[in-house]
Amino acid sequence: MAVTTTEAIASTTAAGTSSDISVDAETSIQVWTDEPLRHGETVAVYRTDDGGSEEAIVNDGAGDVVLKPGRPSVALTGPAVFRLKKSATAVAVAVLYDA
Numbered sequence: 679m680a681v682t683t684t685e686a687i688a689s690t691t692a693a694g695t696s697s698d699i700s701v702d703a704e705t706s707i708q709v710w711t712d713e714p715l716r717h718g719e720t721v722a723v724y725r726t727d728d729g730g731s732e733e734a735i736v737n738d739g740a741g742d743v744v745l746k747p748g749r750p751s752v753a754l755t756g757p758a759v760f761r762l763k764k765s766a767t768a769v770a771v772a773v774l775y776d777a
Contacts, residue, residue, distance in 0.1 A: 681776045687764050689772035694764045696773065698726055701756030705777075709744065709762065710751035712772045721745035721773055723754060724761045745773075 686696035689712065701707055711721065720743045744752040754760055764773050 683774055683776050685772055686762050686775050687773040689770045691767050691770050693766045694773075696760075696762040699760045699762070699775065701754060701758055701760060701777075703757040704755075705757075706753045706755045708751055708753050708776045710774055711745060711764075712774060713767075713769055714750065715745060715747050715771065716768050717747055718765070719746070719767045719771070720765045722763045723752075724763065726759050726761050 686699065686709070687694040699707065709721070709723075715721070723742050723744045744754075762773055764771065
């Protein structure tokens with residue numbers, strides 16, 4: 679099976695939110711940024727089951743920070759529909775995933 683890289687959040691210094699990312703049962707995606715994150719910069723993940731409302735996975739109301747300086751990538755496993763949120767960054771950073 680070929681691996682496909684998808685841009686979840688386009689390269690920008692502004693904060694951004696991905697579209698919904700559906701991950702099937704017993705399937706994982708690898709999430710990373712194209713540039714290293716700096717101090718205070720993060721990518722958080724939320725679970726969204728109805729395509730609208732967001733449910734924080736770990737920290738109530740704040741999402742689960744999955745990428746930060748020193749943690750450049752993470753695997754997310756389904757079944758779930760995920761939404762990624764990138765903080766503002768000092769340099770343009772894109773959030774990508776392989777599926």
